[in-house]
Amino acid sequence: MNKYLLFVFLFLIICLSSCKSYGPTTTFENTAPEGIDYGNLAHWAAHPDKRDNSDLIPGSDAAPALNLAADVFFIHPTIYNNKGKNLAWNPSISDSVLNNRVDNSTIKFQASAFNAAGRVFAPRYRQAHLVSYTTDDKASAKKAFALAYSDVKNAFEHYLKYYNNGRPIIIASHSQGTTHGGPLIKEFFDGTPLQQQLVAAYLIGIPVPKNYFERIWPCEDPEGLNCIISWRTFKSGYIPDDRPIGDDILVTNPLNWTLDTTYVSKVRNKGAVLRNFDKVLPRRVDAQIHNGVLWANKPTFPWSFLLRTKNYHIADINFYYMNIKLNAKRRVDKWLEARN
Template sequence: MAIRIIYKGFLVCFCMFLSQRGYSQSKNTFKTKYTIEDLSLVPPVPDYSEMKYWIAHPEVKDMADEVPGKGELKEYQANAAVDVFFIYPTIYSKKQDKEHPWFADVNDEKLNKEIANSTIKYQASVFNGSAKVYSPLYRQAHIGIYSMGNLPLKVEALEFAYTDVKRAFEYYLDNWNQGRPIIIASHSQGTNHATKLLSEFFENKPLMEQLVAAYIVGMPMDKGTFSNIPICDNPTEIGCWLTWNTYARDYYPPNHDFWYADALNVNPLSWTTDTAYVSWGANQGGILKNFKKIRTGLSDAQNKDGMLWINKPKFFGNFLINWKRYHIVDYNLFYMNIRENVAERVETYLREKEYLD
C-alpha cells in the first residue's frame, strides 16, 4: 500500500508539471465558439523598450538564470560572448479569454508566471552556461489553433503572433546585440516563429555571419525549410539548424506520412542526422519535475522516419507513464547534452571567427 501511494504521488506531481506547461496528450479536435472574425480582438501591444515585456533578459534576475543540480553547474551570462534569442512554446492553452480569445495577453501576470516557471526555467536555462538569454513575451496564439481544421485562422493567428516576435528581435538587434554572435532557439509554436525569423533576417543576409546555430525544436521540418541554411550534422558545426520531435519507439502518429515522411532530425545524443541507435549511456542527464535533480541516462534516442524515437525514459515510477508522444519534454530529456553542445558550438564559432586565440 505504501509503495502504491508513493507511485501515485509521483505520477500526480509529474503530470501536474506537464499540465502546467500548457501541453496536452489529447488527440481530440479543439472545439470553440470563437471564429476567424474574432482574430480582430487582440490584447495590448507590448513595448519592448520596457523590461517587463522580456520574460528573460541578462540584466534581470529571472528563471533563465536557474541551473539544475547541486552546485556543480553555473550560469555565465555576465561574461558570455554570445546571445541566445529564445522563443517559447504555447502556454496559452486553457480557457479562451472572451476579450481576446485567440491571443495571450502579455500583461497577464498569472500566465507570465506559468511561462517563467515552465519553459523559461526548463528550456531557456539550458543556454545560460554559454550565452546571454533574451526571451520576449509575445501575444502567442492559443493552443487550439493546432488541433482545428480552420487553416486560414491558424495561418492568420500565427502571422499575428510573429509580428511581436519580429518587433522584439528588431529591438534586440538595435539596442543590445552590438554585432555579437547569436543563437536562435525555440520550441513548438516558438519554432514556427523562429523559422520565419531565420528566413527573414538570416538567410542570404549579412546577419547570417553572426549565427552560431539555431536550436529550433518540436516541429517537423524538412530539407526544404531553408534554401541556404544547412541542417547540423556534427556536434561542432556552426551556421546551421537542428531539430527533433520525440516519440515512443515503434509509434507512428496519425498523418505521419504528411508531417514526417520528409522531416529531418538531429539526434541530441550524437548530434548527427544518421539513424544509428544511441543508448542511455550517452545521455549525460535530463530534468523532470525536480529541476535540481539531474537524471543521468534518462533516455536513449534514434532518428527514425522523420522522428526521434526513444524507449520509455528511466525514472522511478516510469511504468505508470505510457506516452506515445514526448513533445513536452523534447528539451528536458536531453538537457545536459544540449547544454554541452551549445558550449561546443559556441567555442567553435568563436575560434573560427577569430574571437579566440
C-alpha cells in the same frame, strides 16, 4: 520529489498529448494594441538585465557565467491552453497568471538549457492558443499565428538594434516557438549578412523540412556552424499518423549531433531534467532517428509506469537537457575560435 507533484507532472504529459484542447470558439478579432514595447523589461520572460528563471542551473545554487560572448534568442512554446468561454485567440501580454506559468515552466526547464552558451533573451509574446493547431477555423488560426509572429519579430528587431552589436547568436525554440522561429530565420538570416552570426538554430518540436531554407543547411556534426538542428520525440516503434514524417524532415540525434540513423545508447545521455529541476538524471533516455522522428525508449524514473503516451513532445528538450547545454556552448566556442 513529492509524489503528488510527480503524479501531476505525469498526468499533464498524458493530457497534453491526448486530451482535446478547449479554446476560442468565435472567429478571430484583433482587439489588441498594434505592437509591444520591448524596451520594457516586463515584456521579456528572460533578459540579461534582470534575474529570471533562465539563469537557473539544475541542482546548483550557482549563477550562470558572466560576460558571455554570445546571445541566445529563445522562443517559448504554447503555454496558453486555457479552457473557458469567450477566450481570445491571443492573450494579453500583461496576463500575470499566464506569464507566471511561462516563467516557471518553459523558461525554467527549457531556456535555462542554453545559459552556458550565451545571454538569454526570451520575449513574452501573444502566443496563439493551443487550439490554433487543431481548429477547423483555419482563417482565425492563421491570424492568431500571424499576430504571435509579429510580436516575436518586433522583439528580435529590438534585440538587434539595442543589444546584439555584432555578437554571435543562437536561435532556440520549441513547439509554437519553432512555428515562429523558422520564419524568423528565413527573414533575418537566410542568405543575409546576419547568417554569419548564426552559431546554430535549435528548432525543436515541430517538423522542419531539410530544404526549408535556401542557404542554411542541417548541422551534421557536434561543431557545425551557421546550420539548423531539429527533432520531435516519440516512443520507440511508434510512427505518428497526424503530422509530416519521412526522410525529408530534418531530425538531429541529440546524443551524437549527427543525422545518422544508428541507435545511440542512453549511456551517452549526460542528463535529463524533468519535474524536479534540482535533479539531473543521467543515462535515462536513448535516441534513434527513424523516418522523420526521433525515437526514444520510455525512460525510467519514479512513477514512470504512469507514462503511457507515445508522444514525448513535451519533453523534447528535457530528455536531453545536459547534452543540449554542453553542445550549445561547444558550438559557441567553435564560432569564437573560427573568428579569432
